[in-house]
Amino acid sequence: MIILTGNDLKTGDVTWWTGTDWSRHVDEAVDVGADGELIIARETAARQVNSAYIVEATKDENGVRPAHIKDRIRAVGPTVRPDLGLKPADPTIGNWVI
Structure with a gap:
């Protein structure tokens, strides 16, 4: 599975x-397949996202999980104070082992 991540241009939030x-x-991320670079170019030009890039991920009954540790951390928030991280749409995301 290939997904895209970046930062919201106005808030800096991971998206x-x-x-x-x-x-x-x-x-909520979807598999973009081979269209990742085209989507990144379009969304960057529309000033919707900053520093977007392609991420390998897996999807199973527990949801979408980025393959690389850096992107797993980006998905759940700070590791030193988990209480300050993003409150996920799916409460089981806190069960991840980063």
């Missing part, structure tokens, strides 16, 4: 491509 827009919740 994930949903197929139509950007979401703060990784579980």
Whole structure:
């Protein structure tokens, strides 16, 4: 599975491509296949996202999980104070082992 991540241009929040827009919740990310670079170019030009890039991920009954540790941390928030992290749409996301 190939997903996209970047930062919201106005807030700096970590965002994930949903197929139509950007979401703060990784579980809303969709597989972009080979279209990742085209979507990034279009969304960057529209000033919707900053520093977007392609991420390998898996999806199973627990949701979408980025393959690389850096992107898993981006998905759930700070590791030193988990209480300050993003409150996920799916409460089981806190069960991840980063």
